[in-house]
Amino acid sequence: MGAERAGDERETPARRRGQGELEAQVLSALGGASEPVTATWVLERLDGGLSYSTVITILTRLHAKQAVTRSGPGRPVLWQPVANxxxxxxxxxxxxxxxxxxxxxxxxxxxxxxxxxxxxxxxxxxxxxxxxxxxxxxxxxxxxxx
Structure with missing residues (x-):
């Protein structure tokens, strides 16, 4: 009970990304696309176990900064970079x-x-x-x- 288990390693907490790091990763992924892409496409190219909603949030922030454009109101929404x-x-x-x-x-x-x-x-x-x-x-x- 109070004894240590062999190989007991605490799980290290996830590293907190620097400000703008996720935006840069998303822009980098978008930069590799030859045409406008979906948020799912972006998510599949990012590592780090991000959720779909996180990718949408980052894309929305980039859109507000006029760094990406999005297709009209139809589905699926397609994204492409304006800025690198x-x-x-x-x-x-x-x-x-x-x-x-x-x-x-x-x-x-x-x-x-x-x-x-x-x-x-x-x-x-x-x-x-x-x-x-x-x-x-x-x-x-x-x-x-x-």
Missing amino acids: EADLAALRMRRLLDKQSDRDAVLSSFVSVLSSHDEELLRSLLAESGPGDSAAPHAPADRPEG
Whole structure:
């Protein structure tokens, strides 16, 4: 009763996925499809014992973020990617930045922790885009538009 059983190993709890990890996995699966696919198709390509409802939830969230499209109201609902994993990560980064009151400080801190390779790549990308080539420019609040 109080004795240990030989080979008594406790079941390890399931690893909690990082924020956006499931979305990235779903986008990756969708990216491998040659045409719009069902949620069941996506589920079959994901490992990790996910439920159908979890896949639907992730697809619905991706749809709200405009990262995937879905077919009309008919059945079955078909899904396809609009954005790839890199696009989705960039969108998340942009949304986080948009929530900050001191964008300059956030960007400065971000750049200060980049590797030299990433910093050089960022400089190159900024040089290629040219001045004023922002995807969604933000006018300073204290500057009148017009």
